[in-house]
Amino acid sequence: MSESSAGRAASEASVSRPTQSISGVRPGRIERPTSTAEVAEVMRAAAAAGESVIPTGAGTKLGWGNPPTSADVLLDLSAIDEVTEHAAGDLIATAGAGTPLSRLQEEVASAEQRLALDTTVAGSTIGGTLAANTSGPRRLFAGTLRDLLIGVTLVRADGVVAKAGGKVVKNVAGYDLGKLLVGSMGTLAVVTEATFRLHPVPQSSRWVTVGARDAAHAAELTQTVLHSQTVPAALEVDATPDAIEVSVLVEGRPDGVAGRTTALTDLLPGSVAGEDPPAGWGRYPWDDTAEMCVGIKVTFRLSGLADVVEAAGEHGLRGSAGVGVAYVAVPADRDITEIQAVLARLRETTARHGGSAVVLDAPCEVKEQLDLWGPVPAIDLMRRVKDEFDPDHRLSPGRFVGGI
Amino acid sequence: MTPLETLTAQARALIPEPGVITDPARLRTYECDGLAHYRVTPALVVLPETAEQLAGVVRACAEQQIPYVARGSGTGLSGGSLPHAEGVLIVTSRMRSIKEVRREDQRAVVEPGVINLDVSRAANADGYYYAPDPSSQQICSIGGNVAENSGGAHCLKYGFTTNHVLAADFVGADGDRVRLGDDAPDSPGYDLLGAVVGSEGTLGVVTETTVRLVRLPEKVVTLLVGFDSTDRAGAAVSAIIAAGIVPAAIEMMDALAIEAAEAAVACNYPDGAGAVLVIELDGPAVEVDAEYADVARLCEETGAFETRTAKTPEERGLIWKGRKSAFAAVGRISPDYIVQDGVIPRTALPEVLKAIADLSERSGVRVANVFHAGDGNLHPLVLFDDAVAGAGEAAEDVSRGILDLCLSHGGSITGEHGVGADKAAHMPKMYAADDLDTMQLVRCAFDPDRISNPGKIFPTPRLCGERPGRRKGAHPLQESGVAEVF
Numbered sequence: 001m002s003e004s005s006a007g008r009a010a011s012e013a014s015v016s017r018p019t020q021s022i023s024g025v026r027p028g029r030i031e032r033p034t035s036t037a038e039v040a041e042v043m044r045a046a047a048a049a050g051e052s053v054i055p056t057g058a059g060t061k062l063g064w065g066n067p068p069t070s071a072d073v074l075l076d077l078s079a080i081d082e083v084t085e086h087a088a089g090d091l092i093a094t095a096g097a098g099t100p101l102s103r104l105q106e107e108v109a110s111a112e113q114r115l116a117l118d119t120t121v122a123g124s125t126i127g128g129t130l131a132a133n134t135s136g137p138r139r140l141f142a143g144t145l146r147d148l149l150i151g152v153t154l155v156r157a158d159g160v161v162a163k164a165g166g167k168v169v170k171n172v173a174g175y176d177l178g179k180l181l182v183g184s185m186g187t188l189a190v191v192t193e194a195t196f197r198l199h200p201v202p203q204s205s206r207w208v209t210v211g212a213r214d215a216a217h218a219a220e221l222t223q224t225v226l227h228s229q230t231v232p233a234a235l236e237v238d239a240t241p242d243a244i245e246v247s248v249l250v251e252g253r254p255d256g257v258a259g260r261t262t263a264l265t266d267l268l269p270g271s272v273a274g275e276d277p278p279a280g281w282g283r284y285p286w287d288d289t290a291e292m293c294v295g296i297k298v299t300f301r302l303s304g305l306a307d308v309v310e311a312a313g314e315h316g317l318r319g320s321a322g323v324g325v326a327y328v329a330v331p332a333d334r335d336i337t338e339i340q341a342v343l344a345r346l347r348e349t350t351a352r353h354g355g356s357a358v359v360l361d362a363p364c365e366v367k368e369q370l371d372l373w374g375p376v377p378a379i380d381l382m383r384r385v386k387d388e389f390d391p392d393h394r395l396s397p398g399r400f401v402g403g404i
Numbered sequence: 405m406t407p408l409e410t411l412t413a414q415a416r417a418l419i420p421e422p423g424v425i426t427d428p429a430r431l432r433t434y435e436c437d438g439l440a441h442y443r444v445t446p447a448l449v450v451l452p453e454t455a456e457q458l459a460g461v462v463r464a465c466a467e468q469q470i471p472y473v474a475r476g477s478g479t480g481l482s483g484g485s486l487p488h489a490e491g492v493l494i495v496t497s498r499m500r501s502i503k504e505v506r507r508e509d510q511r512a513v514v515e516p517g518v519i520n521l522d523v524s525r526a527a528n529a530d531g532y533y534y535a536p537d538p539s540s541q542q543i544c545s546i547g548g549n550v551a552e553n554s555g556g557a558h559c560l561k562y563g564f565t566t567n568h569v570l571a572a573d574f575v576g577a578d579g580d581r582v583r584l585g586d587d588a589p590d591s592p593g594y595d596l597l598g599a600v601v602g603s604e605g606t607l608g609v610v611t612e613t614t615v616r617l618v619r620l621p622e623k624v625v626t627l628l629v630g631f632d633s634t635d636r637a638g639a640a641v642s643a644i645i646a647a648g649i650v651p652a653a654i655e656m657m658d659a660l661a662i663e664a665a666e667a668a669v670a671c672n673y674p675d676g677a678g679a680v681l682v683i684e685l686d687g688p689a690v691e692v693d694a695e696y697a698d699v700a701r702l703c704e705e706t707g708a709f710e711t712r713t714a715k716t717p718e719e720r721g722l723i724w725k726g727r728k729s730a731f732a733a734v735g736r737i738s739p740d741y742i743v744q745d746g747v748i749p750r751t752a753l754p755e756v757l758k759a760i761a762d763l764s765e766r767s768g769v770r771v772a773n774v775f776h777a778g779d780g781n782l783h784p785l786v787l788f789d790d791a792v793a794g795a796g797e798a799a800e801d802v803s804r805g806i807l808d809l810c811l812s813h814g815g816s817i818t819g820e821h822g823v824g825a826d827k828a829a830h831m832p833k834m835y836a837a838d839d840l841d842t843m844q845l846v847r848c849a850f851d852p853d854r855i856s857n858p859g860k861i862f863p864t865p866r867l868c869g870e871r872p873g874r875r876k877g878a879h880p881l882q883e884s885g886v887a888e889v890f
Contacts, residue, residue, distance in 0.1 A: 089642060089751035090780070112648060133590065146595060147567050154842070162842035163835065168747045169560070170779045171816035172553045172602050173823055173834055174861065175843040176566065179598025183590070189842075200648030223508060227531065229622035231688055256691030299588035303508040324588045354587020376593045378582040381849070385594055388845040401593040 022054055023067035024364040027074035034079045036153055036161055036192040043190065044159030046073055052394045053157075055186040057098050057125030060288065061132045064360050065185050066372055069398035077127050080192055083107045085167075092150065092167055094195040097127025113198040116142035118282040127191050132360075133183030136282040137234030137249060140322040142199060146182045151195035154181065157390040162189075169197050180385065186396040187404055188389045202233075202251035208264040209278050210271035212237075212244040215309035221246045222305055222321045224267055230260045235322030237305070238280060241314050246321065247278050285318040286329040286361075294339055294362040294370070296328040298346055304353025311349035315342065324355065332363050339366065347374050373401045407468035408447055411492065414464040415450050418457045423498065425449040434493050437478040437485045438540075442825055446473070446487035451495045455573060455581065455611035458494060462609065463579025465492055471855045474609040476517055476545030479538075481743060482824030484552055484604045484860060491858075494609065496547050502526050503612070509587075510617045511570060516547025516610055523615065532617035535562040538820065539728050550610050553602030555820040557653040557727070558684075560778040562618065564820075566601040573612040574600060577851035587614060599846055604822050605857040607850040621686035624652070625696050626714040628723045629681045629703045630674030634658050634773070636707040637679035638753045641777045643702040644683075645750070649695050651778060653684040658757075660737075660772035661730050661785065668733030671726030674710040681777065682727050730774040731785065738770070738787035740796070742803045745821040746810035750780040759809050760784060769795075769802045781819035782810070808833070823861045831863055840865070 021027075028051070033039045046053050051072035056062050058078060080096035083104055087093070088111035095104050101119045104126060108114060117129070118136025135144040142148060151165035154177070164177035181191055212218035218237055225235055225248055234249035246268070250260045261273045286293045298317065300308045302324050309317060312328045319326025330342050346357040359372040376382070379402045386393070386404045398404075405413070415424045425431060426448060435443040447470075452458040465472045471491035478485060487493045499515040502523065506512070507530040512523055520541040523534040537556040538544055544554070550572070555564045562568075571585035585597040600607050631637040637656050644651065657665065657680050662673050673680050681703070685695045700711055714720035734741045748756050757773065764771045772785040784806050788799035807817050807830060817823070817830045831840060840862060847854070848868035 087749060087751065089645065090749040091645065092749075139589075143563070143567060144590070146598060147563065156842060160838050160842070162839045164839065164843070166816055166834075167814050168749055168780055168816055168819075170555060170564070170747050170776070170781045170819035172555075172564075172820060173816050173818050173827075174831065174840070175846050176553075176598055176602055177843065177846070179566070179595045179601075180846070182595060182598075184594055188594070200650065203648070226510065227507070227619070229619070229688055231619075231691075252688075252691050253694045255694050256688055259690040260688055297590070299586070299590050301506075301509045301587050303506070304588075325590060350588070356586065356588065356590075356592050358592050373592050377586065377591070378584055378596055379593065381576065381582060381596055382594045384849040385596070385599075385846065388849045 022062050022071055022074070023367065025067050025071045027054065028072040030074045030076055032076045032079050036155065039075070039077070039155045039190055039192050040159045040161050042073065042075060043155050043157065046394065047158050050392065050394070052397050054396050055127070055131070055190045057128035058100065058123045060121045060124050061128050061134070064132060065399035066403070067364065067367070067398070068396060075190060077192065078125065084193065086111070088113060091198045092169070092195055093198055094151070094167065094193060095126050096193050097125065097191050099126045100124070101126060101129060108198055109201065112201045114201050115148060115196050116199045117145060117148060120282060120284060121288050126194055130182055130191055130194060131184060131186045135325070137236050137320055139320055139325070140235055141233040141251070144182070146179060148196045149178045149182060149194055150197055152178045152181060152191055153193040154189040154191050156189050157392070157395050165195070167195050185400045187386060187400045188395065190395070204254040204257040205249060205251045206257050206261045206273055206275060207247055207249050207277050208261060208268065208271050208273045209245055209247040210268040212246055215239070215244065215306040218244045218246055218309060218321070219306035221268060222302070225264065226302070226322060228263065228267055230263050230267070232322060234320065236281070236319065237309070237321035237326065238278070238318045239309050239312065239316040241316060244309065245278065247281070249277070280318060284327045284329070285316065291363060293329040293332050294366055295360045296330065296343065296346060296357055297360050298326050298328060298350050298357045299355035300324045300350050300353035301355065304350070304355065307349050307353060311345050332366050336366065336369050340370065343370060376401045407470055411464050411468050411470055412448055415448065415461055418460040419450055419452055423451040423453065434475070434487060434495065437475065437480040437483060439481055439483040439486070439824070439826055442483045442486050444487045444489050446493035447490050449493045449495060451498045453498045455575070458499070458609060458611055459575045459579050459581050461492065461494060462575050462577065465855055466578050466853070469853060469855065471858050473857045474547070474551070474605045476548035477519070477543050479540040479544040480548055480552060480822060480824065481745065482818065482822040482826045484822045484824035485548070486825045488858065496545065499611065505530065507532065511614055512617055513612060513614050514546050515612055516545060516550070518546045520544050520546060520549060527617045528620065531620050533620055534568065534615055535618045536565045536568055539731065546613055546615070547610055550601055550613055551603070551605045552820070552822040555781070557655055557776060560654070560776065561650050561652050566598060568616045569597065569601055569613055570616055571614040572597055572600065572610045574608050574610055576608045577853065577856045581611070604824060604860050606847060606860055608856055623689040623692045624684065624686045624720070625692055626720040626723050627683045627699065628673065628712045629683065629708045630677035630710040631679045631681070631708055633678040634757050635754055637681050638757070638777070640681060640703045640706040640708065641753070642751065643706055644699055645778070647698055647702060649698060651683050651699070652686040653682065654776070654778035655682040655727050656680070656773070656775055656777040657727065657730060658773040660770060661774045664733040664737045664772060665726040665730050667736035669725050669729045671722055673726055682723055727774070731783070734772055734785045734787065738789065740788050740790045742786040742799055744782070744784045744786060744803050744806050745818050746782050746807050746815060747819040748780045748782065748810050748813045748815040750778065752813040753777065753780065756782070756809055756813060760806055763802055763805050767798055767802050769798050771802065779819070780815065782806070825860055828859070828861055828863050831861065
């Protein structure tokens with residue numbers, strides 16, 4: 001086995017194939033197509049039979065969202081797993097939906113390039129990442145998959161294959177369907193292949209970490225870094241009952257990174273610079289599957305950081321202070337009324353700061369007693385979009401906002 | 405009363421004078437946008453001052469089933485806001501308030517008629533600016549930028565309008581007002597805002613936008629580099645990208661474009677250059693200095709015969725003046741011209757430029773090339789003299805031929821100007837019927853009666869209500885043996 005394929009096997013070892021259940025709902029059968037054409041065939045047959053279909057990749061986020069109201073077919077896309085194109089000179093790559101993110105990264109790294117997106121759940125595939133719109137610290141630098149996706153091949157609920165976007169970074173021809181699909185939890189269409197813009201791998205990286213006295217101090221430090229000239233690639237906060245840390249990642253040329261690291265240590269008294277990320281960097285504050293806790297994503301205006309950290313209280317939070325997105329883990333064995341109260345508090349606080357609190361994952365029995373998505377503006381328009389793409393509501397029924 | 409008379413009365417009740425225009429002479433003022441060879445006089449022009457007034461007009465249009473087109477400053481280059489002869493033109497130029505600039509949240513809240521450059525001006529004092537900067541940024545409006553997802557010279561590094569719009573107040577085709585996105589990222593549900601940005605006003609009208617502000621860089625370095633040919637300039641661009649450098653901007657002009665710019669603004673570009681690159685680096689000072697050294701070396705290695713670095717803001721301004729005036733400047737060397745807007749994978753540049761030169765030579769039609777070399781967005785200027793019989797047609801043939809070249813290399817028919825009325829007929833060359841059909845699902849969800857900017861982007865869309873996909877092959881009931889077709 002070559003070194004790269006050994007690395008691939010190791011990095012993909014944690015992938016668990018979805019054969020059991022989707023939030024407690026057992027699929028009627030599993031289909032494992034190997035091409036877009038085969039996906040179209042499965043979708044046409046399912047349409048003819050009136051069957052519900054739930055697309056999945058490595059299954060790492062299959063437990064996210066509401067339990068489906070029906071799951072006749074689990075559409076396992078893990079066999080569509082090739083990086084079909086890497087045009088290094090054009091800074092783009094195309095891969096099948098079932099391709100592990102780690103494999104894509106390995107492939108493009110040969111040209112010292114990367115998809116500027118963190119793998120927040122080990123084993124995640126391109127398609128699953130796209131459907132759930134997961135992101136980590138580097139979203140401060142490059143946005144989320146929403147901002148990196150430039151083209152997509154999809155199969156509609158009726159089995160028709162369509163493309164949107166293309167393979168060039170700059171393109172405004174037609175509707176940007178890719179944006180609608182990112183974060184749609186597999187409810188609009190099945191993505192089988194996607195093209196992304198890439199970035200060069202920086203020559204050097206340093207992390208600067210500093211302890212904050214309290215939530216207000218963490219917010220103050222965050223504002224100091226944001227308004228400085230240090231151009232952080234990531235700006236994270238990690239609050240636990242014992243401590244609050246603010247960490248900054250700077251990337252670039254060795255000289256530039258050294259200079260900016262010095263500037264940061266000057267700006268942040270008591271900070272420490274290092275070449276390795278702090279513990280927990282880029283991972284949610286829960287294990288890869290939230291079997292033991294309720295995993296909540298909170299979003300807020302930058303000025304709301306202190307209030308949101310306070311609202312998370314003893315549970316703490318971890319996430320991107322520099323963009324206003326963080327994650328809270330609440331132990332699932334707490335009394336349900338307490339969990340509901342935490343969620344309500346987070347919703348009230350984030351709403352005050354222009355954001356939201358969404359339950360990503362939780363044990364099935366807890367999930368049943370929570371409103372996972374919370375209030376959603378423009379829900380009627382979203383329902384109309386769903387009705388057009390999937391008039392019979394057969395794609396991942398019930399998993400998404402408003403029972404879509 | 406006719407439906408239009410009813411609508412006019414409703415508009416007058418909503419919008420104070422002089423916000424409703426019916427005088428035929430004044431209506432003609434609005435007959436085109438920046439693409440002046442398409443002209444249609446609208447039946448009615450309204451200039452609302454508030455979102456309520458605008459929504460009221462759209463609701464009245466929906467009731468009367470009268471089409472409407474929204475327009476900002478009218479600088480679009482694809483006829484995206486070309487009026488409808490039986491419809492209402494909603495002009496947002498009186499909705500021009502910058503409602504908020506929030507440094508601590510790095511964002512601004514603006515109305516659609518606000519001029520792009522004014523957002524940066526409002527944020528500069530706090531050390532921030534608004535990154536998307538189309539060449540027309542001194543006059544184009546944010547509403548138009550949102551509708552067209554316009555880019556500009558700096559979008560390779562900083563992204564397009566869509567990457568900088570966080571939320572919008574939106575008036576749907578039924579006149580209902582909804583909020584798309586939120587003040588925070590990743591609002592729950594579908595990314596409807598992502599679908600609306602760049603939809604060229606065919607899904608509805610944005611009445612307020614929350615945009616992201618970007619920290620002003622510590623240092624900016626602008627270089628003007630002369631080469632004897634576009635091939636060598638192209639090789640320099642490739643070398644820079646291969647070195648892992650993403651400049652803030654990297655623009656190329658060929659000999660004819662340089663000649664035009666010199667004639668217009670005397671920008672003093674290097675004598676005898678077959679091509680120039682305008683390269684801008686920005687960011688932390690140390691980083692920019694290191695990149696500058698590499699870029700200068702790479703340009704020299706690939707055959708640059710002259711490299712100038714702007715030492716003052718005035719020198720920087722003059723370098724950019726040559727580039728940004730190129731479109732208008734072409735008027736100095738040709739009575740008429742077509743500005744094309746196609747995209748190719750950047751690595752195909754040498755091949756495509758050669759093919760454009762061949763096309764030009766074969767047809768006898770001169771083509772000046774100005775483009776965003778970093779991202780492969782071409783703006784060939786196809787020159788002609790309309791006074792010469794057949795010259796216009798020949799120029800259009802060449803212009804279409806260039807788009808075909810873009811498509812045959814896996815590119816796009818538009819990188820920033822939009823499809824509008826101008827390129828709707830080209831859409832089927834880029835997308836298959838099923839692709840276009842799928843895009844129509846979005847239109848049907850937002851605007852089933854197609855009263856919002858009809859006739860733009862798509863050639864002949866299917867009707868909403870026709871279920872997708874079932875127009876081909878056997879009906880599912882037939883396939884499953886329940887029904888037969890005789």
